[in-house]
Amino acid sequence: MLTDEKKYLTVNSAGAAFALTAGRKLWSTLSAAATIFSLEAIGSARISFFGAGNDNGTFSARVWGVTKGSNASGGLSDCRIEYLGQAASTLSVAVGAAASGVLVLNSERLADTLVWTVSTTATTPKGPMAVIETAYNEGASAAYSPADDTPAHLHLPSLGRFDGLILEFGPLTNATGVNALIHPGA
Numbered sequence: 001m002l003t004d005e006k007k008y009l010t011v012n013s014a015g016a017a018f019a020l021t022a023g024r025k026l027w028s029t030l031s032a033a034a035t036i037f038s039l040e041a042i043g044s045a046r047i048s049f050f051g052a053g054n055d056n057g058t059f060s061a062r063v064w065g066v067t068k069g070s071n072a073s074g075g076l077s078d079c080r081i082e083y084l085g086q087a088a089s090t091l092s093v094a095v096g097a098a099a100s101g102v103l104v105l106n107s108e109r110l111a112d113t114l115v116w117t118v119s120t121t122a123t124t125p126k127g128p129m130a131v132i133e134t135a136y137n138e139g140a141s142a143a144y145s146p147a148d149d150t151p152a153h154l155h156l157p158s159l160g161r162f163d164g165l166i167l168e169f170g171p172l173t174n175a176t177g178v179n180a181l182i183h184p185g186a
Contacts, residue, residue, distance in 0.1 A: 005048075005183040007103045009035055012051060012177030013169040018062055020081065020168050022125060027068065027079050036066055036164040037182055043138070043160030046153050046186035047167070049089040049111040050096070050104050053175030057091040057109070060170040061180065063154075065162035081166065083127030084156070085141065088115040091175060092149040103181055114152035116143040133158050155186075 020034070030036070039045065051059065063084045071077040092112035096104025104110065118141055119127025133140050139157040146152060159165070169178050 005103065005181045005186075006037075008037060008167055008180040008182055012108075012179045014177055015059055015169045015172040015175075018168055018170050020062065020064060020083075020166065022064075022081055022083050022127065024069075024078050024080055027076050030066075030079060030081065034166045034168070036166055038164050039159055039162060040184055042185040044155075044157045044185060045159055045165065046155050046183040047087070048151055048153050048181045048183075049087065049114065049178065050108050050181070051091055051111075051172075051175045051178030052108050053091055053172070053177070055091060055093050055109065057175035058089065058173045059175050059178045060086055060088045061178075062086050062168040062170065063156070064166040064168060065159065066164040066166060067161065068163045079163075082162075083119045083123075083125045084129040085116060085118045085123075085127065087143070087154050088117075089113065089152070089178075090147075092151075094149045094151060108179075110151040112145075112149050112152050113147040114143040114145040114154060116141060116154055129158075132161065136160070 089111035090113035091109040098106040
């Protein structure tokens with residue numbers, strides 16, 4: 001089942017130093033500090049990055065998987081977050097639409113270059129994505145990165161073990177605010 005593409009953040013991120021760490025977190029604390037995108041029981045997603053700033057502005061986003069935990073009475077108590085990988089993006093001259101109510105404005109640039117680094121036991125931070133892709137044989141995550149002003153996409157086929165995703169935006173270079181579109185099930 002395919003669902004509509006959705007904007008990850010309501011307001012673009014100004015970027016910051018990466019701060020999340022893997023492990024168990026209180027749900028109330030994590031959900032107050034980060035936007036958790038629900039995967040709606042769909043095991044895959046396509047992510048497209050965009051932002052305001054100059055052509056060739058750059059930024060990175062860490063992708064985290066979230067698994068909810070329930071307490072003995074069935075209530076949501078805590079969760080596990082795991083580092084899945086990092087996407088390094090470069091903005092292009094391609095822009096969004098000139099209309100109100102659209103997901104990407106004509107003042108925002110789409111990323112056309114995307115370098116995806118899947119998490120392993122050797123990455124910093126460490127993460128299980130390479131093992132998940134091998135163990136469940138649902139295909140490897142990959143970046144479509146044309147680098148010619150055609151929008152780039154990150155394809156994540158092995159997300160069925162997670163209830164949600166967090167995109168953590170790092171420092172920006174020649175970009176003033178960044179965001180993503182997530183298409184669950186794509």
